[in-house]
Amino acid sequence: MVNHSRRQFVGQCAAVAGTSAVSAMAGRIPADGAQTQPLGNWAGNYQYTASGITPARSLAQVQDFVRKHAHFKVLGTRHCFNGIADSADQFLSLREMNEIVGLDRAARTVTIEAGMSYGQLCPPLDQDGFALHNLASLPHISIAGACATGTHGSGVGNGNLSTAVSAFEIVTAGGDVLSIARSKDPRTFQATVVSLGALGVVTRLTLDVQPAFTMRQDVYLDLSMAQVREHFEDIVAAGYSVSLFTDWQRGRVNEVWVKRRVAAGETVAALQDYYGARPATTHVHPIVELSAENCTAQMGVAGPWYERLPHFRMGFTPSSGKELQSEYFVARSNAVDAISAVERLRDHVSPHLLITELRTIAADDLWMSPCYKRPSLAIHFTWKPDWPSVRTVLPMIERELAPFEVRPHWGKLFTIPSAQLQARYEMSAEFKRLVAEHDPHGKFRNAFLTANLYG
């Protein structure tokens, strides 16, 4: 991974947490539109090196910017924990391009401008009677950034968020506009949806939608790890989306969040005897010390899909805020062994951990997706903001998970050497060939891509 210097890891919460970079700096953007204030990522652990950020308000402005700049990156909502979004030169922001372009009821698709966040899209989409198949733990993130990094939610039958994309429009290095659709050119489509920001500026995305649905969310406490080992497949299939939160202590999962779809007019009860775990009798936060006010409604209260699928509410700080994150994907067939492998490291992990989340994701066919051709278990770590300690623990976890051909989340912290990383993405060489075709002079290449894909 890119070499994070201590200077980059300032280890403090960003002053602009939860808002867009551009809007947070509104009023400080000079007449030429470029903003020059130093900028950090959402968690404040990474200080970007770009010298300015320019907002685009139209496709023509994007094309103009692309033609005038030799090197730059698009910055989304800054929710990655590493340098994947960083540029040594310039940022382009599409946060002001955040409209719904059109809803096609017959085709069951919605087309949006690429600066839109899930939090902006979901309420009007629901009002129009439609839903997305899944969401991440938070709605605050940009749709384009999430899809570029293979962001996911949970559910054995649910692909990551990138799998909802059915077409997109991208401005490539020469300023040309390409439209890529799943139905028209499946190979290029599979190659480019999880783009890691390497292929160009995504300006529009078309997403599959389905009729809006209602959900209930129930939390169960103190599920024993012995039950997880014995009944893993049944436990994670007990809901449409299931998340297991553990601190790896006392041989148990602290909380299980079970999100179930409720058909119209149907009354669904809480699960009886959920493998010995007891139903929570009050709303909880995954990090038990933090306020449940920031979280989506639990206790079986029925509500719209977009207010149950994420753990955290729009308008509130998701997770802890002052944190680092890592996440590792293994094949679901190795889930129990992988969980046991991490459990064996608990004395190294727990002192630096806020919470671990275990989620499942369906396999997909997107080349650079961590779930490429693998129904997956994702083992996530929300760490205390102490990079010097965390960076000593990550190689231990990566070593224990190496027999399972572990793949890291592209937007979180990892230390897997480039050669191993590339070997675990069997299409990475093909992907780089395609990048070379569309971006022959490395306009969208940055230190993160150089270190991880070309190292």
Ligand SMILES: Cc1cc2nc3c(=O)[nH]c(=O)nc-3n(C[C@H](O)[C@H](O)[C@H](O)COP(=O)(O)OP(=O)(O)OC[C@H]3O[C@@H](n4cnc5c(N)ncnc54)[C@H](O)[C@@H]3O)c2cc1C
């Ligand atoms: C509190 C918290 C909770 C999280 N929960 C989850 C979770 O539940 N599941 C999960 O998988 N991840 C999760 N993440 C990780 C994270 O949400 C994603 O990886 C993230 O959404 C990336 O989107 P972004 O807009 O913030 O992108 P940025 O970090 O701004 O950029 C990421 C990459 O996308 C590229 N990009 C962005 N927009 C465009 C565009 N228009 N065209 C081309 N490239 C573009 C950038 O250049 C960069 O390469 C979480 C992060 C935080 C902080």
